[in-house]
Amino acid sequence: MIRLDDVTKTYHGVRSTVALRGIDLEIAEGEFLSIVGSSGCGKSTLLKIIGGLIAPTSGSRTISPHTKEGSFAFVFQDPILMRWRTARENVRLPLEIQGSVSQKEAGITSVFENLGLGGFENSYPSELSGGMQQRVGIARALISEPTTLLLDEPFASLDEITRERLNDELLQLWKSGATTVQNVVFVTHNIDEAVFLSDRVVILSGRPGEIQEVLTIDLPRERTAEIRYSEEFNSLRRKIRSMML
Amino acid sequence: MNSTLKQLLPPILAPLVGLALWTLIVRVFSIPSYLLPSPQSVLTSISTSYPTLLYHASITFAEALAGFVLCIIVGILFSISFQLWPITRQSLYPYLVATRIAPIIAVAPFLLLWLGNGFFAKAATAAVVSTFFIVINLTKGFDEVSNGARELLRSLSATRFQILMKLQIPNSVPYFFSGIKAALATSIAGAVAAEFISSNSGLGHLILSNYYYFRTAEMFGALLVLIAGGVLIFGAISMIERIFFSHYSMRRES
Ligand SMILES: Nc1ncnc2c1ncn2[C@@H]1O[C@H](COP(=O)(O)OP(=O)(O)O)[C@@H](O)[C@H]1O
Ligand SMILES: [Mg+2]
Numbered sequence: 001m002i003r004l005d006d007v008t009k010t011y012h013g014v015r016s017t018v019a020l021r022g023i024d025l026e027i028a029e030g031e032f033l034s035i036v037g038s039s040g041c042g043k044s045t046l047l048k049i050i051g052g053l054i055a056p057t058s059g060s061r062t063i064s065p066h067t068k069e070g071s072f073a074f075v076f077q078d079p080i081l082m083r084w085r086t087a088r089e090n091v092r093l094p095l096e097i098q099g100s101v102s103q104k105e106a107g108i109t110s111v112f113e114n115l116g117l118g119g120f121e122n123s124y125p126s127e128l129s130g131g132m133q134q135r136v137g138i139a140r141a142l143i144s145e146p147t148t149l150l151l152d153e154p155f156a157s158l159d160e161i162t163r164e165r166l167n168d169e170l171l172q173l174w175k176s177g178a179t180t181v182q183n184v185v186f187v188t189h190n191i192d193e194a195v196f197l198s199d200r201v202v203i204l205s206g207r208p209g210e211i212q213e214v215l216t217i218d219l220p221r222e223r224t225a226e227i228r229y230s231e232e233f234n235s236l237r238r239k240i241r242s243m244m245l
Numbered sequence: 246m247n248s249t250l251k252q253l254l255p256p257i258l259a260p261l262v263g264l265a266l267w268t269l270i271v272r273v274f275s276i277p278s279y280l281l282p283s284p285q286s287v288l289t290s291i292s293t294s295y296p297t298l299l300y301h302a303s304i305t306f307a308e309a310l311a312g313f314v315l316c317i318i319v320g321i322l323f324s325i326s327f328q329l330w331p332i333t334r335q336s337l338y339p340y341l342v343a344t345r346i347a348p349i350i351a352v353a354p355f356l357l358l359w360l361g362n363g364f365f366a367k368a369a370t371a372a373v374v375s376t377f378f379i380v381i382n383l384t385k386g387f388d389e390v391s392n393g394a395r396e397l398l399r400s401l402s403a404t405r406f407q408i409l410m411k412l413q414i415p416n417s418v419p420y421f422f423s424g425i426k427a428a429l430a431t432s433i434a435g436a437v438a439a440e441f442i443s444s445n446s447g448l449g450h451l452i453l454s455n456y457y458y459f460r461t462a463e464m465f466g467a468l469l470v471l472i473a474g475g476v477l478i479f480g481a482i483s484m485i486e487r488i489f490f491s492h493y494s495m496r497r498e499s
Binding site: 051053072073074076078080082083084093094096097098124144 | 399
């Protein structure tokens with residue numbers, strides 16, 4: 001469980017920017033939560049605060065002892081792969097930094113299998129498509145066995161088909177129990193994606209970023225590709241869109 | 246095959262055309278050989294005196310390469326210290342440019358004065374004028390890692406030292422190669438400049454002593470050996486970069 005109480009974040013630059021104000025949010029155990037909002041409304045900032053990567057200017061962040069610190073892993077929009085490392089070496093990076101290569105190196109192969117990356121271990125990033133690069137980015141996040149996975153518009157630069165496929169796969173992977181991930185926090189500006197994946201959707205309004213609404217997605221947890229064309233799906237989508245105006 | 250031939254032809258033909266023009270000018274205007282010897286007489290001088298040339302070349306290149314290695318070591322140490330201890334960067338980096346602005350030929354006498362006029366003073370001159378290029382390029386390579394990559398490493402709780410080792414140093418590899426290529430040229434220039442001021446061996450000494458006797462063909466011979474040696478080392482460095490470090494390059498290989 002992760003809880004934010006009255007969190008504010010101000011960036012001090014040439015001009016001060018209030019990126020977030022008065023954020024109260026609780027992420028339950030086993031939840032898939034999405035954060036949507038227009039560009040620049042503070043989604044990335046909120047995700048980084050949830051993951052403990054930056055500290056709030058005021059307010060507090062509490063995590064239950066069960067969700068221990070250090071079990072957060074990030075996936076960014078730009079997969080940020082190191083060009084001089086093969087896919088496998090990129091995924092090994094977190095292990096090298098944590099000094100756990102010898103214990104966990106064997107896990108790389110199964111993570112590659114789970115993400116459909118089998119056979120690409122020795123490819124360099126420049127030899128991989130955008131979708132494959134992002135799979136490597138996800139594999140790198142999973143290898144350190146996080147309990148909370150934090151994704152910041154991971155599929156924003158991919159084409160529609162690849163994005164939908166990766167959405168399906170992410171959901172499968174999360175539910176399958178093949179990973180240690182319990183919670184997923186997913187930032188996107190794509191409403192379809194948020195509805196399809198989530199238990200709840202947080203709608204942020206911009207400048208300063210405040211929570212406008214938290215919407216529960218009461219679709220069955222078994223999400224098949226067809227669900228995208230259902231009446232319920234459409235009405236949820238319309239509802240979010242109207243709130244984002 | 247045809248297109249590679251087309252690419253290779255101009256750089257092969259250009260010097261041949263140049264040599265032909267050179268010969269023609271010397272003949273047509275009957276230029277005295279102490280002013281401009283013909284290519285033939287330069288070649289003759291090289292072929293008759295090549296043991297001497299090689300002897301002097303070995304001295305100059307030993308000085309230049311010792312200085313080159315020294316400037317790489319010192320340059321790496323400075324660059325890393327600039328990253329790990331910002332105070333060293335703040336206090337020293339602005340003055341680095343002074344080592345570049347000061348003319349080599351004006352710096353060398355001081356080094357010869359302090360270090361004696363032997364091998365070490367020449368290597369030191371070469372190193373002093375070259376360190377700048379290593380530090381400037383490495384620092385650029387260390388600095389120009391994306392904010393995203395820094396953030397990723399911070400999210401993995403990497404230490405300052407790990408960020409340097411896993412991200413900044415590998416990222417700087419292509420910059421490092423640019424730096425050492427520039428440093429190679431100035432190392433050779435530094436060694437020759439020091440020889441000009443005080444020495445009784447080396448290609449710099451050879452050029453200067455032949456100059457006093459108007460032995461221009463011999464001067465050309467020494468200059469050509471100097472250039473050929475430098476180009477050879479430069480080519481070797483480029484080859485090492487291409488063969489062993491291709492994945493560090495910014496170019497996206499297709
Ligand atoms: N490091 C930073 N320094 C200063 N301002 C920042 C920084 N990061 C983000 N901001 C500002 O904070 C606001 C929210 O940014 P961000 O959280 O990245 O929004 P989003 O992810 O929704 O696009 C924007 O106005 C942005 O310009
Ligand atoms: Mg963002």
